[in-house]
Amino acid sequence: MSLTAILSLVAIVLVAVASAVIGSVAHRTRLTSDFLVASRSVPSRLNAGAISGEYLSAASFLGIAGLILVQGVDALWYAVGYTAGYLFLLLFVAAPLRRSGAYTVPDFADARLASPVLRKVCTAVVIVICWLYLLPQLQGAGLTVGIVTGLPDWIGSGAAGVIVVATVALGGMRSVTFVQAFQYWFKLTALAVPAVIGLAVWLGDGHTFARDEPPEFREPTTVSVGTPVTLEARLAVDVVARGTVDGQAVDGPLRWVAGSTHEVTAGTELRFAAGDPVPVTRGAPTDDESWLRPFTGSEQHQLLATYSLILATFLGTMGLPHVLGRFYTNSDGRAARRSAVLVLAMLGGFYLLVTLLGVLSRVYTPQLLVTGRTDAAVLLLPTAILGSGLLGALVGGLVAAGAWAAFLSTASGLLVSLASVVSTDVLPRHGRMTRRFPLATVLAGVPPTVVALVPTGLNFAEAVALVFAVAASTFCPLLVLGIWWRGLTDVGAIAGVVVGGVVSAGAVVAALAGADVSGLGTSAGWIGVLLYRPAIVSVPLAFATMALVSNFTRARRPADAGQVLLRLHAPERLGLMRDRLDDRA
Structure with a gap:
């Protein structure tokens, strides 16, 4: 095993141990609210760090840089969309959601419309979204271990699954909050160090992208x-x-x-x-000059695919259960808004570094354009720039550990949200939460861990974009209309969530089952693009279905709709907010 592999493996183990120690120090879970929402007492700055830690996943740490390596400026929409999604969340959802007093998305739906059927539908959607989102996180952990050590990918995926399940089962939301805040700053450092070094080397090389030529192999x-x-x-x-x-x-x-x-x-x-x-994969820009310009690849209907991607990423954040769950942990609506503003700044800094690493990868790791395994760009960049000596091995180990921090952080947040729903809506609600929550964590975490052992072939950023499309097509319409429209009914909400979920999730299944999903746009025209990027159809369809069915079922509007909306929008100092669950030991 090489020096780089040894140091990377040591760094990965150290970051896992550090996360476990921080989680155990912060461990204090005696009440239901400790497990589910950290007693609603997380300060804004700490919560912003935790939100950023769990939001910046495998798609952000590895996937976006890999997409920029291949697609150039077209791939910047991923970073823009993931960041702008928080702006929409801040404007329309963050504070009212906190004032709802709910613990989970199904609990919010029940508080707004008092429908057991809608609650069950939302529970099923949470499970689907979280499992689909967990899959690329665990596979990213496997890819990292495979790239830096040469071990089979399934070893890293399985180890990550075990670590995440154990961390969440023992500590719940309170412990995970401190761990995720630490992991954000660690992975920011893991990106900043190679980005600064790489930029200095690149400027010294005098390389330019303003040329009508493909990238070149720098060595045999x-x-x-x-x-x-x-x-x-x-x-x-x-x-x-x-x-x-x-x-x-x-x-x-x-x-x-x-x-x-x-x-x-x-x-x-x-x-x-x-x-x-360097030959490039089909559909990607073939020379550096076109790589700098939008819509220069050979794929058909690129504008349609881009608009659909924008819609999914801008609105999908509002429907991600692990992101929404974070705003339940703030003390009040004002603190929730303050957390969201801080997150925007933290995400912006992170994505600037990822973009720079994607640009540097075009110069120093062009062989990935041939293999198509562009997710490995960030992992291979340190040794490509600095060589396989001690400095390159140290920076490579730091990056590998940062990648693992990204996977563990996001996977922990997803599993907390998933276990919260399973413990409150799937398992029988009797007995102490200190017993139900660990069992729910194991039941929720084992299936995606097993599936992650089998590779899907999708780029991490693309896989997560598909999950965003499902979230934008289900929970986004439910939250926006539930918070801002008095006329929403339970039947309308159920119809909209089911229609949006079936259309978008069906496209996700088709994408995951395809051997070459990205080629659908060329081989099947606009139909293939919509299978790969369904949000431009599924999101408007879900909103329209929810609104139309609600209008046809006006008689089912809750009698207390006005009171509920007042509670969502009135300042906390008026004392209208109430928790949906009792704090029982």
Whole structure:
């Protein structure tokens, strides 16, 4: 095992141990509210750090930089959307949600519309969203361990699942809050160090992207293709191949002419000389100049896909259970708004660093454009810039540990939200919460851990974007209309959540089942784009269904709708807010 692998593995273990120690020091869970909402006493700054810690997931730490490496400026919409989503959350949801007195999203739905059926539907949606979101976190942990140590990916995925389940089961929301705040600042540092070093080296190299040429291999490079890819050669290139290319077995030199496209199967080995132009995966910008301009790839209907992505990321944040659960932990609505404002600043700083690392990856890890495994860009960048010596190994270990902090933090927040719903809405509500919550955590955490052992082939940022589409199509309409429209009925809410959930989740299933989902836009036209980016259809459809069915069922409007809305919007000092659950030991 190399020095980089040893130091990375040590760093990963240390960050896991540090998280466990911090969680145990903060452990104090005697009441229901301790487990579910940390007794609603988390200060704004600490809560902002915890929110940022759990929100910045595998998609943010690894996925966005990888997408920028391939797509260029088109990929910036991910970072913009994930950040802007908090602005919408701040404007429309944060304070009223805190004043609802609820502990979970199903509890809010019950408080607003008093419908047991709606509560069950919301419970099912929480489980689907959290499981889909947990999957890329655990697989990201496996990818990190596999890249830096050479061990099988499933070992890292399984270890991460066990650690997260144990942490949440023992401490609940209170312990997780302190752990996530620590993990935010740690992973920010893990990005800042290689970003600053890499920027200094890059400026010294004098490299420019304002050129009509593809990136180049900086040294002789051997690429092992792990999954089938279709490569486009912008310029002619000589490659030594061993494996299967264009359906034929090869073991020797090949000449790829300019503008050609080639199918490369898994297990094929490609060797390039220093200075050779880098072939890129199909649909991506083939030269640096077009990489800097929007909509220059060869995929069809890129504008439609971008608008749908914007809608999903801008509105999806309002529907993420683990994000919403954080605003239940503030002391009042004003503190919830203050937390959201701080989060905007913290997310902005983080995504600036991720963007810079994506740009640097285009220069120093161009081989990932060939393999398609662009999620590894941030992990490989330190040694690509600094070499495999002690300094490169130290920075690489820091980045690997930061990546694990990202996975553990987000997975912990998701599992807290999932276990909260399972303990209050799935398990029989008798006995002490100190017994129900750990059992709910195990039941909620085992299935996604098992599924994570099997790779899906989706980029982490793309996988999370699909989850955002489901959240934007279900809980976003429910919260916005439930908070701001008196005319919402239980039947309308159920219809809207079911329609939006079925349409968006159906697209997610089709995407996860596809061998090459990103190619759907080319092979199936706009239908393929909508399967891959369903929000532009599913979100308006959910809002319209909820509004229309509510209008047709006016007689079912709750008699106390006015009082509930007054409670959601009135300042806390008027004393109208009440908790939905009793604090029982």
